Amino acid sequence: MEFPISKRMASFTESVFTELAQIKNSKLSDGLSVIDLSIGSPDMPPPSFVMEELARGARDQELYGYSLTGTNEFHTAVSGYYKRNFEVDVDPASEVLLLMGSQDGLVHLPMVLCDPGDYILVPDPGYTAYAAGAAMAGAQMYGMPLKKENSFLPDFNEIPEEILANTKLMILNFPGNPVPAMATEELFLQAIRLAKKYGFAVLHDFAYSELYYENKPLSFLSVEGAADVGIEMNSLSKSFNMAGCRVAYAAGNQQLIALLANFKSNLDYGVFLPVQAAAVKALNDQSGFLQDLRETYRKRRDVLIKDLETIGWDISRPEGSMFLWAEVPSGYSCSKDFAIDLINRAGVVVTPGSAFGRWGEGYVRIALVQHEDVLRQAALNIEGSGIFKKILA
Numbered sequence: 001m002e003f004p005i006s007k008r009m010a011s012f013t014e015s016v017f018t019e020l021a022q023i024k025n026s027k028l029s030d031g032l033s034v035i036d037l038s039i040g041s042p043d044m045p046p047p048s049f050v051m052e053e054l055a056r057g058a059r060d061q062e063l064y065g066y067s068l069t070g071t072n073e074f075h076t077a078v079s080g081y082y083k084r085n086f087e088v089d090v091d092p093a094s095e096v097l098l099l100m101g102s103q104d105g106l107v108h109l110p111m112v113l114c115d116p117g118d119y120i121l122v123p124d125p126g127y128t129a130y131a132a133g134a135a136m137a138g139a140q141m142y143g144m145p146l147k148k149e150n151s152f153l154p155d156f157n158e159i160p161e162e163i164l165a166n167t168k169l170m171i172l173n174f175p176g177n178p179v180p181a182m183a184t185e186e187l188f189l190q191a192i193r194l195a196k197k198y199g200f201a202v203l204h205d206f207a208y209s210e211l212y213y214e215n216k217p218l219s220f221l222s223v224e225g226a227a228d229v230g231i232e233m234n235s236l237s238k239s240f241n242m243a244g245c246r247v248a249y250a251a252g253n254q255q256l257i258a259l260l261a262n263f264k265s266n267l268d269y270g271v272f273l274p275v276q277a278a279a280v281k282a283l284n285d286q287s288g289f290l291q292d293l294r295e296t297y298r299k300r301r302d303v304l305i306k307d308l309e310t311i312g313w314d315i316s317r318p319e320g321s322m323f324l325w326a327e328v329p330s331g332y333s334c335s336k337d338f339a340i341d342l343i344n345r346a347g348v349v350v351t352p353g354s355a356f357g358r359w360g361e362g363y364v365r366i367a368l369v370q371h372e373d374v375l376r377q378a379a380l381n382i383e384g385s386g387i388f389k390k391i392l393a
């Protein structure tokens with residue numbers, strides 16, 4: 001029997017990610033080795049004190065009930081983290097919301113704010129969950145192009161007046177995925193001014209806040225007026241290698257926090273208490289784990305960029321996130337063709353920029369999610385493929 005499906009499901013078609021995974025799997029089943037630099041999932045473990053806390057909690061039979069919401073300890077740890085890292089005061093009781101991964105918040109906030117036909121302004125290229133959230137709410141997305149000539153920052157002046165007038169939400173993401181750009185205070189101030197003028201909310205996705213190489217990324221909430229119009233979502237997935245734990249939070253505007261909390265109270269029953277306790281340990285950590293993590297990503301970034309440069313692929317050095325945003329070499333008509341050629345000829349999987357929006361065409365995203373030695377091997381494989389003509393020294 002064939003079930004009829006909802007119209008809404010038309011927005012959730014199989015993506016290029018599925019196609020690439022099929023090509024990768026067929027290589028693997030032919031016995032060939034493949035280096036996967038396409039996924040944004042950390043390959044390293046959480047700090048050992050976090051795992052110990054989780055294990056201790058898992059042995060406590062009192063902790064297996066529904067948590068329903070964030071614990072006081074979790075809310076207080078988020079507030080303390082903001083104070084210590086960004087000099088921002090966040091009220092633990094009314095300005096923090098526990099999320100089951102920031103994905104939970106990103107895809108559900110549009111349901112709270114948008115009616116069918118309303119606009120959500122999103123970065124283009126941008127993280128794919130923004131489209132899923134818009135589709136669930138029946139909202140329309142307006143992509144704000146991230147162009148090289150504008151340092152990959154959106155130009156708000158390009159957004160037509162009639163779009164702004166029907167906008168309910170603007171989503172920003174710095175350091176970004178897939179484009180590892182960093183925000184400026186002026187950009188955030190412009191977003192706040194626009195949000196006030198047109199009466200829409202701002203959501204800053206700060207999932208890569210701890211992955212930076214030179215200057216610490218700016219918290220949206222540290223900018224004057226931000227909490228009047230918006231919230232910031234952050235996650236322990238990338239900062240503490242806890243992606244599978246599904247623990248994150250939103251902080252900022254009280255009304256938005258309350259609305260999302262209300263919506264979520266109808267959908268889920270919170271995060272496993274031992275996971276929340278482990279997250280508290282992580283957020284309170286001052287052991288130097290994060291410095292070491294950044295150093296690991298920095299070495300990976302530098303090794304790969306240097307080796308690829310030697311064979312003739314020049315990639316600009318990102319200041320944050322765990323990704324390189326690399327231009328497709330000449331001779332390819334699109335990023336997908338190049339990505340497929342790279343798997344077939346070099347056994348290296350990257351993500352075509354077009355998977356993240358129209359303005360991602362011409363680029364591929366390379367995730368630094370393998371050990372340095374594996375990244376060196378990836379560069380050697382690419383060199384051996386003959387796609388780039390120069391030879392590695």
Ligand SMILES: Cc1ncc(COP(=O)(O)O)c(C=O)c1O
Pocket residue numbers: 040100101102103104127173176177205207234235236237243247248
């Ligand atoms: C920009 C961005 N935001 C949010 C997420 C979701 O992270 P999580 O749901 O694990 O917190 C990701 C995951 O890759 C991401 O890249």
